[in-house]
Amino acid sequence: MESDSTLSIGELAERAGVSVKTVRFYSDRGLLPESARSAGGHRRYAPEALDRLRLIRSLRALDLPVSEVGRVLERDDALEDVVAGHLRALGSRLAALRWRESALRLLQDCTAEERAERLGLIGAVSVPPGTDAMARFWRRWLFPARLPAPLVSRIVELAVPQPPDDPSPAQVLAFARLHAFVSASCPPGDVRWLAAHRPDAGPRPAVLYEGLDEAYGLAAPEVRAGRPPGDGEALDCFVGAHARSFGAHDSPDFRRRLNGLLSVEPRIDRYWELVGEVRGPSQPTPGAAHTWLRAALDAQVAGTAA
Incomplete structure (x- = not known):
């Protein structure tokens, strides 16, 4: 008999506001462990899986890759390092974008000879x-x-x-x-x-x-x-x-x-x-x-x- 406290994959997806496919994706990659399987072989999740799924969504919304999300979930002290690393990477990308923007502006309103140089x-x-x-x-x-x-x-x-x-x-x-x-x-x-x-x-x-x-x-x-x-x-x-x-x-x-x-x-x-x-x-x-x-x-x- 299935425990009343566990959630089916559909129930978990509905409460978290995501698709069943999303829950299955994170489960298959080990980010969202199942607590049990039903008699019919369907996935069941403990109530705390809802908070974990919401945390995963928040981390993914920051564009953290799945591998980095896994690090944060496994270690309580990993979030600070992951955030610092992504801030450095983001800073580099922003610097590149600002450079490209100014370089493009440099090519505006100049002669053909100047543009070539x-x-x-x-x-x-x-x-x-x-x-x-x-x-x-x-x-x-x-x-x-x-x-x-x-x-x-x-x-x-x-x-x-x-x-x-x-x-x-x-x-x-x-x-x-x-x-x-x-x-x-x-x-x-x-x-x-x-x-x-x-x-x-x-x-x-x-x-x-x-x-x-x-x-x-x-x-x-x-x-x-x-x-x-x-x-x-x-x-x-x-x-x-x-x-x-x-x-x-x-x-x-x-x-x-x-x-x-x-x-x-x-x-x-x-x-x-x-x-x-x-x-x-x-x-x-x-x-x-x-x-x-x-x-x-x-x-x-x-x-x-x-």
């Missing part, structure tokens, strides 16, 4: 975009200096812009151009290499890079505020980093010699221009800080000479 640039960038090519660019550039690994990581962190979460069409274009820049077999002919990032800038490059990191940090608020280049702690830190790298003392004579050296050193202004377009004006780049400090040194040396 932009399609080529955008097509070379993964979706969502990554920064591996830029990181490799800097690691190759820094390799001859044999810098400590933590310092290399810090430089790469400062030099490589992360794709904006919600990019404008202009930021998509700047990022794509930056990707093309670092992916080229050699820098374009109009590019000048940035002296502050040369691995051979002084006999002690690690000392220089560490000092420049601090100097750029001190100069960033001045650049952000649009203040004219001038004397101060940032400039002293900038000069001091070079002095320590060369094993010299900071002096008016050293500043004159350093100014002369830096004035003829090549630069990569285009790289930093594109990084600035990707990041926006609220985040001054190391290149912008370097330019500000160079101008401050040049002005100071010129004033001393006068």
